Amino acid sequence: MDGSLEETPAAGTGAYRVLARKYRPQSFADLIGQEPMVRTLTNAFRTGRIAQAYMLTGVRGVGKTTTARILARALNYSVPGKVDRPSIDMPELGEHCAAIMEGRHIDVIEMDAASHTGIDDIREIIEAARYKPAVARYKVYIIDEVHMLSKAAFNGLLKTLEEPPEHVKFVFATTEIR
Numbered sequence: 001m002d003g004s005l006e007e008t009p010a011a012g013t014g015a016y017r018v019l020a021r022k023y024r025p026q027s028f029a030d031l032i033g034q035e036p037m038v039r040t041l042t043n044a045f046r047t048g049r050i051a052q053a054y055m056l057t058g059v060r061g062v063g064k065t066t067t068a069r070i071l072a073r074a075l076n077y078s079v080p081g082k083v084d085r086p087s088i089d090m091p092e093l094g095e096h097c098a099a100i101m102e103g104r105h106i107d108v109i110e111m112d113a114a115s116h117t118g119i120d121d122i123r124e125i126i127e128a129a130r131y132k133p134a135v136a137r138y139k140v141y142i143i144d145e146v147h148m149l150s151k152a153a154f155n156g157l158l159k160t161l162e163e164p165p166e167h168v169k170f171v172f173a174t175t176e177i178r
Contacts, residue, residue: 042088053170064173072108072140073100107136114145119152129168146172
């Protein structure tokens with residue numbers, strides 16, 4: 001036993017889950033206190049003016065990474081035979097939803113910029129961004145703690161951000177705006 005709380009069985013109910021994970025929002029409707037952001041995204045999706053990059057800011061623990069995953073889910077939302085377009089409203093689980101929310105989807109790449117600060121890490125993203133998504137509509141790069149990237153890494157990413165491929169979206173999360 002490794003002492004992980006995630007693995008510890010609760011009395012007759014299966015595996016124990018940390019409350020923050022158990023009650024983590026799964027859709028924009030579940031987010032609390034984010035109405036202006038949801039309204040802005042709803043308008044963008046409705047008018048077909050979805051940006052190539054989004055910046056999520058806020059203090060630690062406010063839900064930036066969770067919101068980024070929900071946005072990735074909305075961008076790639078697809079229910080075979082029913083819905084095949086980006087959608088803020090996701091009433092049922094789409095074909096990519098579970099994998100995206102669990103952080104294991106092949107076309108939704110998460111990078112912790114606090115531990116991957118260099119230009120070489122960004123070069124990997126730039127190289128991979130050239131290729132179309134394997135199964136989803138968009139390749140979504142979620143870069144957490146983006147303020148930790150080195151100046152060289154930011155400069156390396158700049159050209160791709162200015163002229164991104166149509167099939168790529170970026171979501172940046174940060175606790176600091178410089």
